[in-house]
Amino acid sequence: MRTAQCHRFFFALLPPRRAACEIERLSFALGGGRRVLSRHLHMTLAITGDFGTRPAGLAERMMRMPADMLLASFALELDRLSSSGRSLALCPTAPPDRLRLLQAQLERALRRSCLLRPEWTFSPHLTLLYRHDDYFFRPVAPIGWQADELALVHSHVGLTRHDVLKSWPLSSGDKSALAA
Numbered sequence: 001m002r003t004a005q006c007h008r009f010f011f012a013l014l015p016p017r018r019a020a021c022e023i024e025r026l027s028f029a030l031g032g033g034r035r036v037l038s039r040h041l042h043m044t045l046a047i048t049g050d051f052g053t054r055p056a057g058l059a060e061r062m063m064r065m066p067a068d069m070l071l072a073s074f075a076l077e078l079d080r081l082s083s084s085g086r087s088l089a090l091c092p093t094a095p096p097d098r099l100r101l102l103q104a105q106l107e108r109a110l111r112r113s114c115l116l117r118p119e120w121t122f123s124p125h126l127t128l129l130y131r132h133d134d135y136f137f138r139p140v141a142p143i144g145w146q147a148d149e150l151a152l153v154h155s156h157v158g159l160t161r162h163d164v165l166k167s168w169p170l171s172s173g174d175k176s177a178l179a180a
Contacts, residue, residue, distance in 0.1 A: 005158040007054045009062055009115075010047040011106045012151050013076065014164075015126070019145040023078075023090065023128065026140065030081075030088060033131025040162050042153065043076075043126045046106035048115045050157060058115075062152055063166045065109040073170035074098035077144035078126060083133040089125035090143065099124060102150070102170075 015023060024038050051058075076099065078090035092099075103122050110116040148170045154163045 005156060006050040006052055008048060008050050008155040008157050009059065009165075010042075010153050010155065011045045011062075011066075012042040012153055013045065013147050014042050014149065014151050015143075016145050019143055022143045023126065026090070026143070027128040030129065033088070033129040035129045036127050037160070040160075041126060042151070042162075043124060045103045045122070045150075046110045047117045047120055048110065049117045054154075059152070059154060059165050061113065062115075065106070065113075066150060066168050069102070069105045069109075071102065071150060071168055071170045072098050073146060073148040075144060076147045077142045079139060079142040081136075081138050081140045082125060083136045085135050086132060087127050087130045088133065089127045090140070091123075091125045091137075093139075095124045099147070 020038050020041050023041055024035075027035050048058075048062075074096045076096065077092055079093050080091045082089050082091050103124075107116060107122065149167050150170055151167045152165045154165050155161070156163070
């Protein structure tokens with residue numbers, strides 16, 4: 001049975017092309033399951049609930065949220081493979097402090113606006129594929145990149161479609177980069 005389309009919005013880190021290719025190679029090497037499309041690879045930092053229709057003005061409100069945040073770049077290294085029983089994901093052994101700071105700021109902004117997905121908690125990971133498996137964590141060869149961009153994504157759930165609505169540079173912490 002096909003799921004009806006709904007709209008979901010989230011702030012995410014998107015891997016650059018080189019890292020996405022490495023991640024895709026790992027996904028194929030793992031075999032089996034339903035792979036996340038290369039263009040959909042991301043690490044969700046904060047997410048809304050689902051909406052049956054696209055709420056008027058919601059994306060525009062969310063585009064203003066990062067304006068007062070410290071958006072600092074950082075090195076991100078994913079070096080663990082994790083199975084939740086229904087999906088396989090790459091995770092960092094030690095999430096960088098700047099990742100946690102950025103995520104906490106975004107979560108607070110969504111919570112203040114009553115938009116944060118109910119019962120959602122941040123667990124830094126990048127989903128590779130969906131399949132039933134035993135629960136496990138195991139080390140893998142690290143895949144990393146300099147996280148230097150934050151994206152706001154509109155997910156058309158049920159259509160396998162992601163639209164990047166806006167992105168912001170992550171810099172050394174200079175808020176002047178946010179003026180655009």
